[in-house]
Amino acid sequence: MGVGGSTLQSSDSVPVPPPPAPKTMANEKNVYFGTDSLKKYFDPDCQPPLPLVELPEHLNPFYHDGIRIYAKMMTMHPANNVKSMPAPALNMLESSVEPNKTNTIIEYSSGSTVISMSMIARVMHGVNDTRAFLSNKTSDAKLRLMQFFGLNITLFGGPSQPEPIDSRGGIQNARRMAMESDDIVNPNQYENDKNWQSHIRWTGPQIYKQLPEINVLCAGMGTSGTMTGLGTYFKSVKPSVMRLGVCTAPGDRVPGPRSFALMRPVEFPWKEAVDDIEEVGSSESYTLSLQLCREGLVCGPSSGFNLQGLFQMLSKRKKQGTISELAGPDGLVHCVFLCCDLPYQYISEYFQKLGTEQFPPIRNERLTKVDLHRYDEAWERVALDVLPDIYGSPRSLAQTPLHEITLKPQARVLDLRQEPDFLAWHLPGSMNVPLRSLGPGTPSPFSDPGVLEAQWVELEAVMDRLVRASELGSTHVLVVCYDGDTARVATSVLRARGVEADSVRGGHTAMKMYGIGNEAIEPVKVSQATVSVSAVPLD
Incomplete structure (x- = not known):
């Protein structure tokens, strides 16, 4: 295995489950009627694809090298983050919730997954009791956000990103509670294959339909579900696509993704779904997120994190003279990175990471x-x-x-x-x-x-x-x-x-x-x- 320039090799192949037929024709008007309107609103099969937006030239330092970069705006889903489609949405909950039996959902999550899960559990399954297990190092803003969405919160000590198999952490505590009660479900985004397979079902086909010219795909590595699903999908439908995973730099932290060292115990077949990995620091992630937001693409730090990983890979290839190896028949390199989150719950962290010089002063602050x-x-x-x-x-x-x-x-x-x-x-x-x-x-x-x-x-x-x-x-x-x-x-x-x-x-x-x-x-x-x-x- 290699990081930051070397290719990840694996002889194993992961079968791609065939996506089910769409429930409805494309909803071009983006209108949802009837008593099940909210269910349709949260169902990707009933929606137009989420936007794919090319970065303008002034945001793309590689534009004149024949590079075209597109942001896949996963934040435009009703729950405003990438986790709405994989972990909690129609894939994980629809296969685990039992009608008239399941009363409680429990998940260990840093925020986005369990918030999305709580909304979709209510809308899709009528389950109103969703409980969040999470680190005691979670920011106050995130805790208040979870309370805002009606989540029952339990905090756990230890590492902020515990290993999934660690019996002392909240991940295994949630798993044990579900095993001990017939009316509790723990979808367990860290071990549930429905997590990454949902990107085969929705996200991958959306991107490929929107941009069949795609040459590079970039996503962050947390549970690795997003990258595993997308990488597996494109390996099947267009093997020439270079699949770039992004991890946090050692000793640094960006909300959501993990360091390469913490990927070791993750059981999803992510190694077969990734060609290369870049390690990115928090300062660059927050800086790029801030820049994108000010230019109209509102996204959070893990979105800037993904874009920085893409920039690093392209910069290395430019120095090596190998960018042309990524190009398609049109001579251009079409790159897609995922915008996974919104900035609002991390506002205080932007000021901590970037310093006040990045922000206009407040007159009359007294x-x-x-x-x-x-x-x-x-x-x-x-x-x-x-x-x-x-x-x-x-x-x-x-x-x-x-x-x-x-x-x-x-x-x-x-x-x-x-x-x-x-x-x-x-x-x-x-x-x-x-x-x-x-x-x-x-x-x-x-x-x-x-x-x-x-x-x-x-x-x-x-x-x-x-x-x-x-x-x-x-x-x-x-x-x-x-x-x-x-x-x-x-x-x-x-x-x-x-x-x-x-x-x-x-x-x-x-x-x-x-x-x-x-x-x-x-x-x-x-x-x-x-x-x-x-x-x-x-x-």
């Missing part, structure tokens, strides 16, 4: 830690609408002398302006809460992130003190400031603490436009209820 409460347009109100709620309903607030206006018993007014401005004029019964971060010339917090950060931190401390001191209680609070924007932030802070609060849209400026506050009055002495923000700790 705001991610402040202004965290919700807003509602209904809380920002016009003065003439909200003041009657606070002071009653005089015929005309603009024409009513201030001394005739009194607060309702369960109403409070908080004025956030500086003390001199408050003393010059304020709504009757107001409580002055002057903010250090607010003055008559302060920019709006929504135009200056620094202002918003400072005001939110200060308001959090101030409002905490007021609420703890029972200054507000079960009251309706109106918040006023110079232009209304700081009061809007304060209202959000108060509402987050369960206080019914509103702000005046446009603040004191708007009230003056309505004629409120234009009345010439003597300066009003601040009542004892006035709160000085200087007395409020801000840490």
Whole structure:
């Protein structure tokens, strides 16, 4: 056996099971009707083939060497990953689930297989209890994703990719549970030949029908089911196709595939299905995945992993001058690699593997830690609408002398302006809460992130003190400031603490436009209820 340039040899041949006849004619309109619509939707025999997309020249560094590269978008299956067609779909579950008897599916899986299995068990067989056995080193994002899809999860210690025959691992635990109960099924993707044979049934024929000119096929090696099935199929229908398997580089890890050393105990006939193997690192895999995603081919790290393996093989052959040996009658080399997964559950790993320099910066990132409460347009109100709620309903607030206006018993007014401005004029019964971060010339917090950060931190401390001191209680609070924007932030802070609060849209400026506050009055002495923000700790 060889890796990275030497040819894998085997004298044994693996028979190719004849694919069954399609259940229906090609569904060109891609529409699914009737009471069994979901079953048809998940059945590859009832669907158009999954897309095969050629990489444009700027994504193909070997384009001018006569190389054409195509992505087989396995992610376009209803369950969004390659595992929907082999392990859980019509091949493994349809041969193992017994109607009216099977109640539970158990599978050891890193994520994609068992998620797909749970969906197809429900849709195809009415089995709602699918249980995932997996490594305790599984990322939090994957665990949450499995919970999202309703999976019952059991974690196991030890290697993240245990050998299938290891009695201490989750693979054999799942197998034992199924053997001990008649209503539990363990499809066991690691040992079930229906896994790799499903690619003979569906994936291989799809690719060959879409691209009969194919010269090179590339897929990753995890359980090896995908590569075993595809390699076996093309060895039968077009032996000239070069079959490239991709393994992870020693000591590195990409979600899904295994290292070449870990392939040793895999019992599928993968050695007869592969002509060559490349070993690929995680950094290159994530980089290529990111590049493909940004260009419109949305795929995950194992997809970039497969493409990098193909690039490495082509680069070696170019140096050796042997690329032409792969070409077909048209003089071109048509290469297909599998896009197996999506990037979303691995987003944090992209940043860990590639570093922040690969990603555009976030402007105003400081705001991610402040202004965290919700807003509602209904809380920002016009003065003439909200003041009657606070002071009653005089015929005309603009024409009513201030001394005739009194607060309702369960109403409070908080004025956030500086003390001199408050003393010059304020709504009757107001409580002055002057903010250090607010003055008559302060920019709006929504135009200056620094202002918003400072005001939110200060308001959090101030409002905490007021609420703890029972200054507000079960009251309706109106918040006023110079232009209304700081009061809007304060209202959000108060509402987050369960206080019914509103702000005046446009603040004191708007009230003056309505004629409120234009009345010439003597300066009003601040009542004892006035709160000085200087007395409020801000840490």
